[in-house]
Each structure stands twice: as C-alpha cells, then as structure tokens.
Amino acid sequence: MEFRRINGLPPYVFAIINQLRDEARQAGRDVVDMGFGNPDIPSPEIAVEKLAEAARNPRNHRYSASKGIPKLRLAISNLYLRRFGVELDPDSEVVATIGAKEGLSHLMWTLVGPGDTALVPTPSYPIHIYAPLFAGADVQQVRLGPDQDFFANLMNSWESTWPRPRGIVFSFPHNPTTECVDIAWMTRLVEFAREHDVILVHDFAYSDTSFDGYQPPSIMQVPGAKDVSVEFYTLTKSFSMAGWRMAFMVGNPQIVAALTKLKSYLDYGTFQPIQIASIVALNEAPDYPKEVNEIYQSRRNALCDGLNRFGWQVTPPKGTMFVWAPIPEPYAEMGSLEFAKFLVTEAEVATSPGVGFGKGGEGFVRFALIENEQRIGQAVRNLRRSLTKLG
Secondary structure (H helix, E strand, O other): OOOOOOOOOOOOHHHHHHHHHHHHHHOOOOOEEOOOOOOOOOOOHHHHHHHHHHHOOHHHHOOOOOOOOHHHHHHHHHHHHHHHOOOOOOOOOEEEEOOHHHHHHHHHHHHOOOOOEEEEEEOOOHHHHHHHHHOOOEEEEEEOOOOOOHHHHHHHHHHHOOOOOOEEEEOOOOOOOOOOOOHHHHHHHHHHHHHHOOEEEEEOOOOOOEOOOOOOOOHHHOOOHHHOEEEEEEHHHHOOOHHHOOEEEEEOHHHHHHHHHHHHHHOOOOOHHHHHHHHHHHHHOOOHHHHHHHHHHHHHHHHHHHHHHOOOOOOOOOEOOEEEEEOOHHHHHHHHHHHHHHHHHHHOEEOEEHHHHOHHHOOEEEEEOOOOHHHHHHHHHHHHHHOHHHO
16 A cells, blocks of 8 residues: 555664564563653652542543643743743643644644745754654754754755745754753844744753753743744653643744644644643642752763763763763764664663664764663663773
C-alpha cells in the first residue's frame, strides 16, 4: 500500500537502541536506560488525588472544551504573571493542547503549507523538524550547538532562502544540545521578526529545568513579542506530568484563535478530570517545579562529575534534563549510532545517538537524567570499565 506523509520519514534510529536494550534485558543483563527522556519523578500528590476525585464524578466523563476549561486557562495565565511578570488574557491568548507535540504539530497546519519554509535548529527535538514537513512546508535546518552562533546562522539562512521563511521554530533551553539564551537574545529575535513579518514559535518545555542560578526567559517577556510570537508551556517536565498530556500555547491572539478553530474540528480536549487536576497543580503546588529541578541538578552533577573523572570531558548543562556529550576522540570515527550501540552492548548503558536529532547531531550522544543517582553511579562505572581507550 502507498501512504502519505510517512513515506519520507527516515528510520527511527532511537528504535534501534531500544531494541538492543530490550534484547540485553531479556538476556538477563542490567542495562541502565538513559536514552528516552521519560521523567521518572512522580507527579504532585495533590494533583493525583484531585484526578481520582474528579474521575469519580460522572459529570466529568462527558466531552470537554477543546480549548481548555476556563479555570485551567486562568491558572496558566496566573502562572505566567507570577513566574514571568507577563499578563495573558485567558480567553484570547491561551489555548490548552493535548501535550506540546500535538499543539505544535497542529499549529503548523495553520501557519505553513506547500510553498512555505520554516527555519528549525539542527540538531533538534524531532517534532520541531517534522511538524512543518507534515504540513507540506519546506524546512531549512540551521546549525545550533556549542561552537555555533545560532543567531548569525539564522540570519544567514534567512538571507539565502527564497521565498523568505514564514516562521522560525526553536526551543530554549534546547533539547538535545542544552544550549541556553538570555532575554537579550530573545529581544533581538523578536525585533527581527517584527521587522520582517516572521512568526516565532517557541517550545518552552524546559522553562523550569535550569541550574546554577540560570533563569530561562519566556519570549513573552519581550515587549512586542505577542505581535509575532507564540509559546508552548507544558506540565511534562516542570510538574513531572508527562503522561497527563497537558500543555498550553500562549501569545498572539490571532494565532491562538487559529489553533483553537482547527482543534475544534479535531478533538474535544484533554479528559476533563486531567484538566481539573492540572488546575490544582498550577494553583496549589507552585513550588513543585523547584523540587523536581533539585533532583535533576543532583543527577546532572553525579553524571557530569563521574564522566569527567575518568576522561570523558562533558560540560555540565545550565538547563534541560539532559547531558549532550561529544563522542570521545578515540571513538569518534564510529559515529553516534554505532557508538550508542556499543554503549548498550558493551557498557550496558542506553543513550540516544545524536544523529537521531538531525544532521547537526552527529558526533554526540544524549544522556537523559531519568535514573536515580545510584543507577547513574552504576552507569559511570560501566562506562569507565568499557571505554578502555580513555585509559
């Protein structure tokens, strides 16, 4: 049979690592899984209790509001005011989405189509690259990384692309590279977008996952950002509510209205008890992201200190729940996929190969901080034993 849209998708390289991991575990080997960024920290207990209570009420079993119930949109508006000093109209500048991936993918249907181009970082979280492609647009991948001037690269891509790109999709703190920016950087981008009529789409997945005093800026903090920008905020990492699929798009009211209209044809919103429990998380557990963040920082320190001690030089990230590690020089010629396979089979440690995040990811592997410190210590010992070329 012939299919549309999926035929052009490359092989999902992460599945190769997952298969090797599963085969090793079936053979009785204890693989430390630091590949898939699937949070292991429990969700706020107060939200879990409210979910159970709301699920027992049959009135909540009916269809809900596609754009999110009013008190939920008010709760995220209040969070933005508390956290970033940004005022949002919950009726016109907020729409709830069934996770950020759903929201971003459907947003692209309203913003780009055949003949349009979007600028997207490489490497990048895969849906950032493929959501515009699913909508029929072209994607110009822009290099981002430790040795790159991403803003200059964006400007060069803009100038060399015709017709001019319609939108820019980006995310800071960045997955997978963990690169971070400040409010001055965001301001430069907003000024450029306003001058050239470009739509900015910021995936703010790691809004609360930052270390060493760094505070990630919301693009909504930039004066005039609402003229050209929207931002996705999710409870996945901040509140460790990954499986709940609860996120929001905020910002430009015309773009919010466009996504709201499209979603009204596609879904009836997240299960209402989840929305109700999310209100409780946002309003009554405001410090939970700090508790989650402290756990990730301890894990980051354990992994980075351990790797650096035996000669695998990595830079501790200022944000995200990942460590973006360059392949050590004695193993560089293997490439990221073969090196990640080697780590599973020889060191019993699963990572994500950089090439899975786009062409700009080659030469790296990504560690996800989803194991406790004891397991991270075990992973470090396994790696030290197996990477014999590091001495």
